[in-house]
Amino acid sequence: MSLLQLSDVTLKFGGLTAVAGLSLAVEEGEVFALVGPNGAGKSTVFNLVSRFYTPASGRITFAGQDLLRLAPHDVPALGIARTFQNIELFQQSTVLQNLLVGRHRHRRTTLAEQLFHLPSVRGEEREHRHAVEEVIDFLDLQPYRDARIAGLPYGVRKVVELGRALASKPRLLLLDEPASGLSVEETQNMRWWIADIRRHMGITVMMVEHDMGLVGKVSDRVLALADGRRLAEGTPAEVQAHPAVIAAYLGTAAPSKAAGGRVA
Amino acid sequence: MRFQFKTSYEQDIRLFEDRRQAARYALLLALAVALPFLIDDYFLGEATNVLIWAIAGLGLMLLTGQAGQVSLGHSAFMALGCYACVLMMNAGVSFVLAFPLAGIVTGLAGALIAIPAMKLHGVYLAIATLALAILADDIIVLTAPWTGGVAGLYAPPIDILGVTVDRWSTPDLYWWMVLAVAVLVTLAYVNILRSATGRAFAAVRDSEISAQAMGVNVARTKTIAFGLSCAITGLGGALMGLFAGAFNNETFTFLISIQLVMMIVVGGLGFIQGAFLGAVVIAFLPQALSLATDALGRGVAIPGLEAGVFGALLIAFVLFEPTGLWGRWLKIKTWLELFPFARRDMFRRQRSYLKTERLR
Ligand SMILES: Nc1ncnc2c1ncn2[C@@H]1O[C@H](COP(=O)(O)OP(=O)(O)OP(=O)(O)O)[C@@H](O)[C@H]1O
Ligand SMILES: [Mg+2]
Numbered sequence: 001m002s003l004l005q006l007s008d009v010t011l012k013f014g015g016l017t018a019v020a021g022l023s024l025a026v027e028e029g030e031v032f033a034l035v036g037p038n039g040a041g042k043s044t045v046f047n048l049v050s051r052f053y054t055p056a057s058g059r060i061t062f063a064g065q066d067l068l069r070l071a072p073h074d075v076p077a078l079g080i081a082r083t084f085q086n087i088e089l090f091q092q093s094t095v096l097q098n099l100l101v102g103r104h105r106h107r108r109t110t111l112a113e114q115l116f117h118l119p120s121v122r123g124e125e126r127e128h129r130h131a132v133e134e135v136i137d138f139l140d141l142q143p144y145r146d147a148r149i150a151g152l153p154y155g156v157r158k159v160v161e162l163g164r165a166l167a168s169k170p171r172l173l174l175l176d177e178p179a180s181g182l183s184v185e186e187t188q189n190m191r192w193w194i195a196d197i198r199r200h201m202g203i204t205v206m207m208v209e210h211d212m213g214l215v216g217k218v219s220d221r222v223l224a225l226a227d228g229r230r231l232a233e234g235t236p237a238e239v240q241a242h243p244a245v246i247a248a249y250l251g252t253a254a255p256s257k258a259a260g261g262r263v264a
Numbered sequence: 265m266r267f268q269f270k271t272s273y274e275q276d277i278r279l280f281e282d283r284r285q286a287a288r289y290a291l292l293l294a295l296a297v298a299l300p301f302l303i304d305d306y307f308l309g310e311a312t313n314v315l316i317w318a319i320a321g322l323g324l325m326l327l328t329g330q331a332g333q334v335s336l337g338h339s340a341f342m343a344l345g346c347y348a349c350v351l352m353m354n355a356g357v358s359f360v361l362a363f364p365l366a367g368i369v370t371g372l373a374g375a376l377i378a379i380p381a382m383k384l385h386g387v388y389l390a391i392a393t394l395a396l397a398i399l400a401d402d403i404i405v406l407t408a409p410w411t412g413g414v415a416g417l418y419a420p421p422i423d424i425l426g427v428t429v430d431r432w433s434t435p436d437l438y439w440w441m442v443l444a445v446a447v448l449v450t451l452a453y454v455n456i457l458r459s460a461t462g463r464a465f466a467a468v469r470d471s472e473i474s475a476q477a478m479g480v481n482v483a484r485t486k487t488i489a490f491g492l493s494c495a496i497t498g499l500g501g502a503l504m505g506l507f508a509g510a511f512n513n514e515t516f517t518f519l520i521s522i523q524l525v526m527m528i529v530v531g532g533l534g535f536i537q538g539a540f541l542g543a544v545v546i547a548f549l550p551q552a553l554s555l556a557t558d559a560l561g562r563g564v565a566i567p568g569l570e571a572g573v574f575g576a577l578l579i580a581f582v583l584f585e586p587t588g589l590w591g592r593w594l595k596i597k598t599w600l601e602l603f604p605f606a607r608r609d610m611f612r613r614q615r616s617y618l619k620t621e622r623l624r
Binding site for chain 2: 050052074075076090096097100107109125129130168
């Protein structure tokens with residue numbers, strides 16, 4: 001059984017069909033990339049899995065469970081965490097507090113216990129903090145621990161958002177353009193992190209990315225999308241060489257096969 | 265400049281950052297406890313009034329400063345807290361029980377109202393809650409058999425375990441009672457902030473979308489915020505009514521709501537200290553104004569002056585110092601600590617990068 005499965009999913013925004021009868025399956029333990037030109041419907045697929053949108057038809061399951069029966073805030077409890085293309089952090093909070101929100105699904109104490117700050121709350125806070133510190137060490141965020149998001153550079157925010165998702169200890173991590181806007185060096189780091197997340201943390205990764213160099217290096221399987229439809233699926237090399245994919249990119253920019261080539 | 269070296273997680277969970285901060289607040293508390301011996305009864309009464317306002321303000325601060333939801337209806341919850349407490353006392357329930365119960369009743373009522381109201385955002389929520397504040401007046405008149413309506417109610421004497429606490433005969437006891445409530449409410453407030461619920465409040469305030477993506481139930485979180493906020497404000501209302509001695513349908517008008525909003529904005533949104541600073545401004549501004557008009561025009565009353573100055577002050581703070589007096593103080597403190605290395609644009613607010621309304 002696949003970890004995440006979309007079967008014949010269709011979503012319309014008024015007259016525009018953003019996702020058209022799409023089926024895909026993400027297997028446990030792999031890095032699965034979703035590529036395609038702007039407006040192809042990649043982020044929309046993530047928003048469907050997050051339950052921000054409800055499809056007009058089709059099924060979405062996660063580890064055999066019907067996701068469409070859940071509210072958006074119930075999805076993380078299954079072990080699905082995500083980042084956003086345009087970074088959605090808690091601006092007025094510190095990096096530490098942002099990462100601690102990632103622990104929300106692991107909370108155990110009640111409001112009454114919290115009001116009186118009982119020992120149970122203190123113990124829980126210590127555990128959350130421990131888990132978050134592991135993420136901080138992993139992503140080298142120590143210098144920014146107590147900094148507020150509002151003053152941080154773009155590249156650091158991107159890492160914090162990854163950290164917040166990791167802090168929830170997910171089974172499936174959805175990354176929406178993790179390398180967009182990053183420098184060459186930062187993209188390099190992102191590549192190692194994604195590889196480590198899969199290998200050492202055992203987390204399945206599904207990502208949307210325009211940087212074909214990065215996609216080629218970290219992903220096992222790639223699905224190319226255009227106008228909400230499947231174009232091709234296979235290894236990164238297969239997909240890049242596929243005539244339909246090349247045709248879809250014509251008029252924007254041809255996908256470069258060289259490492260680091262960007263397709264926007 | 266003083267650097268803080270953190271050596272354990274406890275330092276971020278504890279009530280105070282370090283010994284120095286703990287010592288400063290201990291000193292402040294000692295000063296507050298000793299206040300009746302330091303100033304005369306008139307000023308002690310004024311100080312009690314300030315502290316009552318601060319308690320009511322802490323309630324709104326939790327909702328607006330922490331969870332990011334506006335309410336112009338908090339005067340209605342002050343009224344509810346006040347009537348609930350006094351009606352229970354009149355029915356023979358002791359103050360020690362009636363007072364916390366009044367808070368709980370107000371909190372539950374607030375949570376109940378929040379369930380439909382919290383579907384509204386921003387200005388719509390403000391209008392809906394304002395309607396509630398205006399409605400409160402009519403409800404009190406309509407329920408005159410219990411509330412006394414226009415004629416109002418007299419506050420019964422407060423009896424705490426056999427000791428009578430009276431504003432006029434034992435102002436020091438009254439002050440200590442209000443101080444104890446203020447300390448307990450502040451403690452509960454801090455406890456919420458350093459827990460998952462407090463972080464969920466901030467998450468909902470800053471980004472509902474990613475709060476949901478991290479598993480925060482937005483509707484539930486807002487309801488809890490509204491309930492807790494109303495409970496605290498209800499306690500403030502009960503104290504205010506008891507302190508006033510008598511109250512009717514016009515005691516808790518919607519203007520009180522506006523004053524509460526002004527208080528937390530001027531004091532500093534999101535800061536506990538801001539509620540206290542704001543309360544000082546609210547309580548002493550009318551006095552300062554009347555002193556000023558006396559000095560200028562010798563008894564010429566200018567109608568609407570107070571409301572006008574309140575409004576102007578609110579707008580000025582929103583435009584020029586959105587972090588309020590406490591935020592200003594923090595900046596001055598940082599500037600002093602860094603002197604002479606402070607940079608000019610250190611506090612400039614950063615435009616958030618690539619932010620759109622759309623979920624892309
Ligand atoms: N909330 C919405 N309302 C209306 N139309 C939308 C909405 N969200 C997305 N769309 C449209 O749906 C289509 C797919 O958008 P989506 O954001 O999924 O594209 P994408 O593949 O992520 O593109 P990009 O590479 O630019 O991020 C686009 O045409 C977009 O304009
Ligand atoms: Mg996108």
